[in-house]
Amino acid sequence: MVGSKKKVDDEKMSPDPKIRKITKLEKSRKNAKKIIAIDMGGTYIRIAVLKKRKVLEYWKEKTPKTSFGIKSRLLELIDGFMSDEIKGIAVASPGPLKGGTIKNPPNLPLRNYNLKAELQNKFKVPVVVKNDADCVAFAELKMGCKRRNFILLTLGTGIGGGIVMNGQLYRGEGYAGELGHIILDNGKDFESLAASKRLEEVTTKAFGKSKMFCELMKMKNPKAKRILEEFTEYYGQGIASLIHCFDPEVIILAGGVREAGKRFLNMIRKHSQKYFELPKKTPIRWSKLKYPGIMGASLYLE
DSSP: OHHHHHHHHHHHHOSOTTTSOOOHHHHHTTTOOEEEEEEEOSSEEEEEEEETTEEEEEEEEEOOSSHHHHHHHHHHHHHHHOOTTEEEEEEEEOSOEETTEEOOOTTSOOOSEEHHHHHHHHHOSOEEEEEHHHHHHHHHHHHSSOOSSEEEEEESSSEEEEEEETTEEOOTTTTTTOGGGSEEETTEEHHHHHSHHHHHHHHHHHHSSOOOHHHHHHOOOHHHHHHHHHHHHHHHHHHHHHHHHHOOSEEEEESGGGGGHHHHHHHHHHHHHTTOOSSSOOOEEEOOOSSHHHHHHHHTTO
16 A cells, blocks of 8 residues: 555656646646746836737736745736646746745845745746846847847846857856946945946935936936936946956847936946957947846746
């Protein structure tokens, strides 16, 4: 009896469908074509249902401030979009990550959280959890700039990076691409000097409330001008440093900062060029993709 029970248990637990008995849930999803994709940011959670690289449904809301709040709300959101038509779940998450576990992202209160295992256990579908900047870079590689060598920077609550070399995402030993943590000034890193998290602090001090770059660009105010010059100077330094390291075909900038427009991008270009030492001018461009994190994450389940 013990032996036969163990055999049944093995059949239930085996990942091989030839050995394991196919569940009713799996049968109902045999022809599923849709993907739930999530872009987890420090400011917003975005979730969508996609089919054949097209967004069918989309939802965006503020990211909860606590670990419990993020975990519980994420499960609620996914549950609300789940159906028999869903073949898998793809998550773009701030790093560092390892094997589906969110280690210690600076802009989310999650520590050693095995998100992949939790989602697989609850929803019984394949799950991928990837670095958010890598997802954006992957989307650019497949659907955007389509270059073989480029650097992708996500400029938001933090600063993330994706490195594409010879048509492949470069991850080193698993943690490469944390470009927001290159050191720029007196021991301070790129992210701590130039991310929107610091912009909120600086503008609140200057104007009594936080302002975004797109708002500062519209202001004819010496304080606004000084803040814009300071931040674009840091962007210029960081981007020039990356260009010297990798000599990419192009630098692609993504994230909420895109809303600041072409004039803001030209300020970044101007400050970057001051530091160029290579005998060439590397293009710096905004990403043209609408939902790059969501799109990139979903591509891992195609």
